[in-house]
Amino acid sequence: MFKFRRTRSNGSPSPPTSPHVTTSAVNRIGTSSSVVTGTPLRLHADRFFDPDPAIRRVARELYAETRELPLVCPHGHVDSAILADNSPFPEPTALLIIPDHYIFRMLYSRGVRMEDLGIPTRDGTAVESDPRIIWQRVADHWYLFRGTPSGVWLAHELHEVFGIRERLDGESAQRIYDEIAEKLRSPEFLPRTLFEQFRIEMLATTDAAADPLIHHNAIRASGWSYGRHRVIPTFRPDALLRIALPAWTAELRALESASGTTIRSCETFLSAIAERRRYFASLGATATDHAVVEPYTAELTPEESERLFQRARNGDATADDQRCFEGHMLMEMARLSTEDGLVMQLHPGAFRDHNESVYERFGTDKGADIPIVTEYTRNLRPLLNRYGNDPRFSMVLFTLDESTSSRELAPLAGHYPALRLGPPWWFHDSIEGMRRYHEQVSETAGIYNTAGFNDDTRAFCSIPARHDLARRVDANWLGGLVTRHIIEMDDAREMARALAVDLARETYRFPMPAA
Numbered sequence: 355m356f357k358f359r360r361t362r363s364n365g366s367p368s369p370p371t372s373p374h375v376t377t378s379a380v381n382r383i384g385t386s387s388s389v390v391t392g393t394p395l396r397l398h399a400d401r402f403f404d405p406d407p408a409i410r411r412v413a414r415e416l417y418a419e420t421r422e423l424p425l426v427c428p429h430g431h432v433d434s435a436i437l438a439d440n441s442p443f444p445e446p447t448a449l450l451i452i453p454d455h456y457i458f459r460m461l462y463s464r465g466v467r468m469e470d471l472g473i474p475t476r477d478g479t480a481v482e483s484d485p486r487i488i489w490q491r492v493a494d495h496w497y498l499f500r501g502t503p504s505g506v507w508l509a510h511e512l513h514e515v516f517g518i519r520e521r522l523d524g525e526s527a528q529r530i531y532d533e534i535a536e537k538l539r540s541p542e543f544l545p546r547t548l549f550e551q552f553r554i555e556m557l558a559t560t561d562a563a564a565d566p567l568i569h570h571n572a573i574r575a576s577g578w579s580y581g582r583h584r585v586i587p588t589f590r591p592d593a594l595l596r597i598a599l600p601a602w603t604a605e606l607r608a609l610e611s612a613s614g615t616t617i618r619s620c621e622t623f624l625s626a627i628a629e630r631r632r633y634f635a636s637l638g639a640t641a642t643d644h645a646v647v648e649p650y651t652a653e654l655t656p657e658e659s660e661r662l663f664q665r666a667r668n669g670d671a672t673a674d675d676q677r678c679f680e681g682h683m684l685m686e687m688a689r690l691s692t693e694d695g696l697v698m699q700l701h702p703g704a705f706r707d708h709n710e711s712v713y714e715r716f717g718t719d720k721g722a723d724i725p726i727v728t729e730y731t732r733n734l735r736p737l738l739n740r741y742g743n744d745p746r747f748s749m750v751l752f753t754l755d756e757s758t759s760s761r762e763l764a765p766l767a768g769h770y771p772a773l774r775l776g777p778p779w780w781f782h783d784s785i786e787g788m789r790r791y792h793e794q795v796s797e798t799a800g801i802y803n804t805a806g807f808n809d810d811t812r813a814f815c816s817i818p819a820r821h822d823l824a825r826r827v828d829a830n831w832l833g834g835l836v837t838r839h840i841i842e843m844d845d846a847r848e849m850a851r852a853l854a855v856d857l858a859r860e861t862y863r864f865p866m867p868a869a
């Protein structure tokens with residue numbers, strides 16, 4: 355295969371720092387910078403800003419005011435066990451590569467086998483198990499990430515969190531591996547220490563409805579005074595609503611044992627769910643999360659919902675039954691939200707496991723989820739008519755279909771008091787995706803009908819990188835509004851802060867920190 359790898363220059367290495375290199379608060383944790391022997395890794399102080407000097411000047415000023423703000427993380431997928439155990443992170447490959455489907459899907463798309471990247475198979479067949487070989491393979495292909503958000507995030511992570519000062523490529527791979535591995539063994543890199551150094555104000559994880567939340571309980575019971583009340587679960591009952599899937603019966607059993615009830619009717623099913631929601635809230639949860647293929651909502655009569663529930667119990671539910679049941683249950687989840695105050699997040703529009711053979715061999719979440727056309731206006735009308743005007747209800751809506759942003763989502767959020775738009779999600783959580791989001795949404799809905807930023811990541815060490823990118827893109831967008839005299843600088847300052855922290859706190863009903 356033709357390679358685009360960098361040929362290493364033999365000139366004398368540049369100094370590890372230059373006026374263009376930033377040193378963030380994260381990097382104050384005592385990481386000594388590495389000696390540069392490869393191509394220097396530089397983070398330009400003005401990265402992602404418009405080259406127009408007028409916009410750039412304002413963007414710099416706004417970013418300077420938000421860069422040090424705490425990180426509010428109301429939606430993400432960090433494993434709560436890492437903070438409960440506070441054990442050292444494993445070696446670099448297990449930390450940075452194996453769990454990240456953004457990384458291995460790109461390599462897979464260029465012909466690297468998943469087995470060679472150490473992705474575990476469903477049947478337990480052996481895959482590459484030497485983390486250094488996997489790391490080398492990824493580094494050999496790192497050029498694939500040029501101009502992508504993954505490339506931007508990892509550069510930030512390496513530079514700011516791990517103090518790496520040379521670029522990752524095939525030649526530098528083993529040195530960088532050694533340097534990260536050594537740091538991971540030091541107390542400064544324990545998960546809780548990093549959590550504090552990142553200045554995470556709140557971190558919500560995403561948890562299945564029947565999850566006993568043992569790690570959340572352990573964190574609350576621990577002596578970790580900084581983080582004890584900052585790590586919270588999110589209630590995600592998707593699997594319980596997918597009644598046509600063979601796994602549904604096991605999900606129902608899990609709900610029964612978690613709630614200590616026998617569930618024979620749709621009514622007891624719903625009360626068990628309501629009870630789980632209360633349990634999650636008792637451990638700090640402020641939100642639920644729902645992933646559906648389409649945001650279809652429609653209320654069924656009690657007889658109809660009971661009939662579908664019984665078909666599911668008998669293993670007879672069809673895909674069509676599931677669609678009706680999910681549509682009904684979303685209505686029920688909104689109703690429960692009006693009672694228990696949990697904010698309802700809706701994430702539609704992903705065609706999961708598009709690649710059959712990858713699914714057969716490796717299972718879900720392997721980078722084979724592809725966005726589909728999504729319709730919101732008609733699908734959500736029943737739910738919004740019933741609950742969209744209710745001051746107790748709050749819904750955060752996400753999309754993978756950008757064509758709906760200006761046509762449907764911004765007008766809906768610009769009307770219904772209960773509705774907020776989630777930040778650009780997944781494939782759109784990028785420099786250009788965020789810019790397009792502001793273009794498509796912010797004029798009609800205004801930023802105050804959005805939920806601010808969330809990082810939506812399972813990669814703990816990438817959290818600061820993702821917030822930094824968002825703050826820079828927001829500062830730049832606001833810089834454009836100021837220089838075109840659409841808004842004044844004092845408005846822009848407040849908007850930058852709102853986008854960075856306040857909107858997320860308010861939307862997710864987090865406590866406002868004392869001034």
Ligand SMILES: [Zn+2]
Nearest residue numbers: 429430431810
């Ligand atoms: Zn998510």
